[in-house]
Amino acid sequence: MSAYHVAFMPLPEFGHVSPTLPIVEELVRRGHRVTFATTRRFEEKVTAAGARALCYESWLTSRKLPDTMDAEYMVHEPVRSIDEGIATVPVLEEGFGDDIPDVLLYDVSTFAAGRVLARKWKRPAIEMFGTLASNDTYSLTQQIGSLFADEIDPHHPALIDFFVKQGQLLKDHGLAHVTLEEFNAPADESNLVFLPRSFQPAHETFDERFAFVGPSVGSRDDEPDWEEPEPGRPVALVSRGSMQIDGQAAILRTYIEAFAGTDWHVVVAAADHVDRDELGSVPDNVRLMSWVPQLSVLRRADVFVSHGGTNSVMEAMYLGTPVVAVPYTPEQHFIAERLAELGLGAHLPQDEVTPERLRTEAERLVADESVLAGVRALQREMHAVDGPAQAADRVEAAARG
Helix, strand or coil: CCCCCCCEECCHHHHHHHHHHHHHHHHCCCCCCCEEEECHHHHHHHHHHCCEEECCCCCHCCCCCCCCCCCHHHHHHHHHHHHHHHHHHHHHHHHHHHHHCEEEEEECCHHHHHHHHHHHHHHCCEEEHHHHHHHEEEEHHHHHHCCCCCCCCCCCCEEEHHHHHHHHHHHHHHCCCCCCCCCCCCCCCCCECCHHHHHHHCCHHHHCCEEECCCCCCCCCCCCCCCCCCCCCCCCEECCCCCCCCCCCHHHHHHHHCCCCCCCCCEEECCCCHHHHHCCCCCCCCCEECCCHHHHHHHHEEEEEEECCHHHHHHHHCCCCCEEECCCCCHHHHHHHHHCCCCCCCEECHHHHCCCHHHHHHHHHCCCHHHHHHHHHEEEHHHCHHHHHHHHHHHHHHHHC
């Protein structure tokens, strides 16, 4: 079997990087060489998986986010994304030099750089969907746009700027012959989706170009320990993800109040950027951790109060834990909506959260046998798939051409 050079370039965020690392490990086990473009934040994890880390700076993932993503903020997000792609392409070109990979994997958040480099290098590419996938029938982008349809003018200057910058990016790299319609296709010729097929809306319309490999949950032996309560005591994991968001402390304080003075043992992810003083006094049944060993806690947890990040939700399903999703981003809104639609959890909009409502939803889920049965069924579907092996097969097939 030939050994290939494989390039990974997911968005350098935990929810995007984590599901790729077991695939990297599988490719390295098979004798392939992997270069992983990421930030210094993930260098150690990438190296431990057996890849060479090609580090770069990402403004997109280091920024602090507003407490609410309204229409005016969202209409500028495509421009922010294309600006990151414009800045990233030359850095990655220099980093790879003459050592051009045989196949390149990018995700929906790095598609501009990924598609430019694949075409410029004349190499096959695989798109990774760490969220709901898109095709000609179902488009997550269009779904998100529908949330703001009455607020965003389709001729908004920011949207025009986005397409102008895309055209200039293609021209600058000798790809002026590539149309914007082709460049913005909803998917590539080969795609990895880090979901079970049944979770994907309109899943019956996704053809053989899409491999639904699930969340690819690894071991994460480097995570810290946590203080597990006595057997039989209910456990709730609370996390708002790893993003830096304004007003995070106030939101977490509401979550903490929901379980204060109850029999629940609550583990709260309160990252270093969260002001502990703003959280106020912490009840005895609540444990704050700067970094939570998410997989370990989820194995014991009865419920997960989450921001609704796709990877976090999929890990909860993989480990059999129902989710109360309080989404922050528009994308997370649709993950939460899908959870509720399939009877796997609750969708609780942020503006409807009160301590009483949150606790009621959590207690409802753990007492609802139909919810627990649904989660167990999805868990079985996920465990029946060897995601890293299937993904590695797909990579090898693309490299062979």
